[in-house]
Amino acid sequence: xxDAFSRAVVAADASTSTVSDIAGLKKFVAEGNKRLDAVNAIxxxxxxxxxxxxxxxxxxxxxxxxxxxxxxxxxRMAACLRDAEIILxxxxxxxxxxxxxxxxxxxxxxxxxxxAALGVxxxxxxxxxxxxxxxxxxxxxxxxxxxxxxxKLRKMGTIVTEDRCASLVAEASSYFDRVIxxxx
Amino acid sequence: MKSVVTTVIASADAAGRFPTTSDLESVxxxxxxxxxxxxxxxxxxxxxxxxxTEAYNACIKKYPYLNxxxxxxxxxxxxxxxxxxxxxxxxxxxxxLVVGGTxxxxxxxxxxxxxxxxxxxxxxxxxxxxxxxARNRGCAPRDMSPQALTExxxxxxxxxxxxx
Numbered sequence: 001x002x003d004a005f006s007r008a009v010v011a012a013d014a015s016t017s018t019v020s021d022i023a024g025l026k027k028f029v030a031e032g033n034k035r036l037d038a039v040n041a042i043x044x045x046x047x048x049x050x051x052x053x054x055x056x057x058x059x060x061x062x063x064x065x066x067x068x069x070x071x072x073x074x075x076r077m078a079a080c081l082r083d084a085e086i087i088l089x090x091x092x093x094x095x096x097x098x099x100x101x102x103x104x105x106x107x108x109x110x111x112x113x114x115x116a117a118l119g120v121x122x123x124x125x126x127x128x129x130x131x132x133x134x135x136x137x138x139x140x141x142x143x144x145x146x147x148x149x150x151x152k153l154r155k156m157g158t159i160v161t162e163d164r165c166a167s168l169v170a171e172a173s174s175y176f177d178r179v180i181x182x183x184x
Numbered sequence: 185m186k187s188v189v190t191t192v193i194a195s196a197d198a199a200g201r202f203p204t205t206s207d208l209e210s211v212x213x214x215x216x217x218x219x220x221x222x223x224x225x226x227x228x229x230x231x232x233x234x235x236x237t238e239a240y241n242a243c244i245k246k247y248p249y250l251n252x253x254x255x256x257x258x259x260x261x262x263x264x265x266x267x268x269x270x271x272x273x274x275x276x277x278x279x280x281l282v283v284g285g286t287x288x289x290x291x292x293x294x295x296x297x298x299x300x301x302x303x304x305x306x307x308x309x310x311x312x313x314x315x316x317x318a319r320n321r322g323c324a325p326r327d328m329s330p331q332a333l334t335e336x337x338x339x340x341x342x343x344x345x346x347x348x
Contacts, residue, residue, distance in 0.1 A: 001193065006185035009279040009288055018229035018275055019282045022222055029222065032215035036208045043202035089202055093193045096203055096211065102193055 001105065004028050004098030028098060031168075034161065038168045039096045041139040041156050042088070048154075049139070050084045053131040057124050070121055084128055091136070091175045095168070100178055108182040115183065126180050133176035137169045186287040188214035214284055217335075224332035225281035228274065235318055236271035242317035243270075243310040256306055270314050277339045286342055294346045308347045315344045 002010060005025060012019045019025075028035075042049070054071075058064050064071040071077045090107035094100050115122065138144045141164040142156050192207045203211075228235065244250060244266075250257035257266050272293070279288035301308055319340040324330040 001190045002185055003187055003189040005283045006187055006190070006287065009185065009282050013279065013288075013292065016275070018232055018278045019225060020229065022226045022229070022282075025282065026219075026222055029215050029218040032212065032218075036212055039203055040205070040208060043204075046202050089197075089200075092202055093197065096208075097189050097193060102190075102197075106197065 002097070002099050002101040007099045007101070034165050034168060035095070035098070037156070038140040038165060038172065039092055041142065042092050042095070042136055042172075044156070045135075045139050045154070046085065046088055046092075048152075049132055049135045050081060050088055053128045053135065054081050054084050056131045057128040060127065061124060064124060070119070070124065080128075083125075084132065087129060087179055088132055088136075091132075091172065091179065094175045095172050098171075100175060103175055103178060108179060112183055122183050126183055129176055129179050129183070133173055133180075136172050136176065140165050140169050140172060185283060185291070187283045187285045218284060220329065220331035221281045221284055221335050224328055224336040225278050227328045227332070228278045228281065228336065232271065232274050232278065235321075236267065236274050238321065239274075239314040239318045240267045240270045243314035246313045247307075247310050250310060256310075266310075269311070273311070273315060273343055274318070277336070277343060280339050280342075281335060286339070289339065289343060289346075293343065297346065312344055312347050315340055315347070319344065 005028075008019050008021060008025060054077075058071060063069050065077070066072060071080050087107060090103045094103040112122075115125065135144075139156070143164065144153060144155065146153050189211055192203065192210055196203050196207055244257055249255060250266075252258060257263055276289045276293045279292075280286050319337055322328070322333050322336060324333040327333065328336070
């Protein structure tokens with residue numbers, strides 16, 4: 001498993017040179033608190049994000065909870081919720097580390113084959129991940145939609161940065177995209 | 185590669201939980217010290233050739249017998265290999281400064297070091313002398329800030345201890 005720093009070191013070692021992109025790492029350090037806040041925003045809302053993403057996936061495809069569907073009976077629905085949480089957890093780890101290696105090695109490696117063997121439908125899984133991607137962006141930006149959330153609207157705090165952590169939103173989205181492309 | 189962040193993630197993963205507040209606190213602690221480490225890494229990267237050459241010259245000065253026929257520093261090939269080895273240690277120290285732990289030194293420098301030096305019948309004392317010279321050569325604030333120098337010296341001490 002690598003983080004942003006050890007990734008730079010491994011890259012430098014391949015050419016037996018010293019780490020030269022110190023400026024990039026300094027930026028990582030300078031924006032460290034934003035990153036920790038983003039990780040906290042996802043971790044604090046994780047169970048809500050997971051259940052909402054799976055519920056949204058089922059709403060769009062009611063067949064999943066009919067007899068013979070992949071989220072029927074409760075046992076399989078529970079497995080589905082568990083898997084969504086696992087994927088979100090590894091994306092959170094990757095965001096904390098600033099590198100996708102933990103996500104690749106420990107979550108995505110062989111996931112597609114496992115799901116194919118178990119008969120899990122890829123399109124539904126991808127849809128749930130897409131919903132989590134949108135949720136993660138909303139939580140990192142801290143602008144969850146009032147229209148969708150209604151009385152359950154929950155914000156992390158007041159806006160601290162002007163750009164609403166645009167670079168971290170992009171980075172988190174890239175990890176979700178990685179999951180989607182690994183599955184499809 | 186072991187660092188504060190990867191250790192925190194590995195233990196959170198073993199427990200199957202999201203990063204907790206205390207996990208984030210440990211990462212923040214590492215990030216706060218990172219400024220000094222990165223400063224040292226930047227300065228070392230800029231001067232690594234000079235630092236390594238000085239250290240190499242110092243150890244040959246202390247152990248001139250190495251220049252005798254049949255010894256480890258006797259031919260031009262051997263000399264360049266000795267100088268390369270010292271630079272290799274300095275590079276691993278730079279990596280360790282970047283990562284914020286001794287991972288690169290442990291994995292790429294220290295693991296198997298004794299066995300290799302025994303097989304090649306190389307003495308370790310000159311390495312200790314070279315690294316000790318570098319250890320005592322750094323000066324704050326001439327070369328880097330005091331905190332950066334502390335981090336740099338700590339890693340040199342770690343490398344010296346592994347050899348002695």
